[in-house]
Each structure stands twice: as C-alpha cells, then as structure tokens.
Amino acid sequence: MPEEFNVRKLDARSLRGLAHPLRMELLNALRRRGPATASMLAERLGESSGATSYHLRQLAEHGFITDAPEHGKGRERWWKAVDQGVVFDSTEFDSAGPEVRGMAEILLYEIAATHSRELSGWLSTRDHWSAEWTRGSDMSDMTLQLTPELATELVEKMHALIDDYRGRATDEDPAAEEVRIHTHLFPIETD
Incomplete structure (x- = not known):
C-alpha cells in the first residue's frame, strides 16, 4: 500500500510563513532529503546557520515543519517536514490586501524560478544518466483550445x-530514482 501523500492548503496566515525564497528552499530540502539540522541545511544551501535557524523557526511557527527528536543527540535540533506538498489557489487571495497579494506573487514567482533551476539542472547533467533515464525524461510543450472548465478538468486528470x-517504485528497486514533474497550464494571448 503506497504511503499517503499529505498536502496542506495555503491560507493567508500560512502564506505569510512560507512566502520567502529561503523558507521555500528549506522546506523543499526537508521534504526531499528528510530530517536535518539547521547546520546541515546551511551547508547544503550555502547559507549561514543563523539564517537557516531563524527561517526554520518561522516555518515551524506556521506548522510547515516540526521537531524530529528521534534523529537528535544532545543539543542538536533536527527538523522534518509535516507534509509533502501544498495546494495553492491564487484566486482565493484576489480580494485580500496588498501585503497578502504580494506574498502570493512571491510564492508563485519563486515556484517558477525553482522549476527553471530544476530543469536547467537536469539539462546540465543529463549526459551523466543512463540512456533509459534520458528516454524516460520529457520536456514537452503543447497548445490546446480549452474553456476554463476543460482546463480545470485536464489539470485534475493530470494530477490523478x-x-x-505514487508508491509504485520503492527504495528497494535498484532502478528507482526520485523524479520531478512540473505541470504548467495557462492561457496565452493570441492575435
């Protein structure tokens, strides 16, 4: 039975706690690589341990991460992610004040920047992967004519x-690797 994939729906309060580039990076690192200390994350991300400690505490205050005492010894404070993803509906913040709308913009642009970095990372290292993984990768773009309802249906079906x-391959499978999937669907201006 695959492990349940827990996601959190962002509201204005949790958006305040996440809408910062370093916080988003820290949360992603904990989600992907598991529990870590502020010092470990600082070294991994090229940040100061003071900055990582501060932003980890902010993430904890907003419920994104929690202590992982089962990993620590002595005074070491280990952190782990509470969930594996977030659901974000930017239209829920349309009537919010400028501060909240600004944080929503920061979040969206940082997600786009992360996707770009991840894709660039794949492109720069793809020759290190096997031919099977190269064939199994994808970088496609398509254009369709859709209504908003059909676009919503398509997104829901892609996510399903x-x-x-999820869970079909495990760590026990020597050919299994963690993969990233980016989906983007948005309307475009046409003449």
Whole structure:
C-alpha cells in the first residue's frame, strides 16, 4: 500500500510563513532529503546557520515543519517536514490586501524560478544518466483550445494520473530514482 501523500492548503496566515525564497528552499530540502539540522541545511544551501535557524523557526511557527527528536543527540535540533506538498489557489487571495497579494506573487514567482533551476539542472547533467533515464525524461510543450472548465478538468486528470504512480517504485528497486514533474497550464494571448 503506497504511503499517503499529505498536502496542506495555503491560507493567508500560512502564506505569510512560507512566502520567502529561503523558507521555500528549506522546506523543499526537508521534504526531499528528510530530517536535518539547521547546520546541515546551511551547508547544503550555502547559507549561514543563523539564517537557516531563524527561517526554520518561522516555518515551524506556521506548522510547515516540526521537531524530529528521534534523529537528535544532545543539543542538536533536527527538523522534518509535516507534509509533502501544498495546494495553492491564487484566486482565493484576489480580494485580500496588498501585503497578502504580494506574498502570493512571491510564492508563485519563486515556484517558477525553482522549476527553471530544476530543469536547467537536469539539462546540465543529463549526459551523466543512463540512456533509459534520458528516454524516460520529457520536456514537452503543447497548445490546446480549452474553456476554463476543460482546463480545470485536464489539470485534475493530470494530477490523478500522477497520483496513480505514487508508491509504485520503492527504495528497494535498484532502478528507482526520485523524479520531478512540473505541470504548467495557462492561457496565452493570441492575435
């Protein structure tokens, strides 16, 4: 049975706690690589341990991460992610004040920047991967004519399909690797 994939829906309060580039990076590191200390994360991300400690405490205050005492010894404080992802509906913040709308913009642009960095990272290292992994990768773009309702249906079906693959491969499979999937669907201006 695959492990349940817990996601958190962002509201204005939690958006305040996450809408910072370093916090988003710290949370992603904990989600992908598991529990760590502020010092470990500082070294991994090229930041000061003081900055990582501060931002980890902010993430904890907003419920994104929690202590992982089972990993620590002595005074070491280990942190772990509470959930594996977030759900964010930017339209829920349309009537919010400028501060909240600004944080929503920061979050969206940082997600886009992260996607770009991850894709660039793949492109710069793809020759280190096997031919099987190169064939199994994808960088496609398509254009469709859709209504907002059809676009919503398509996004929901893509997410359901991705969820169907969750847990099919495990760490015990020597060919299994962690993969990233980015989906973007947005309307474009046409002449």
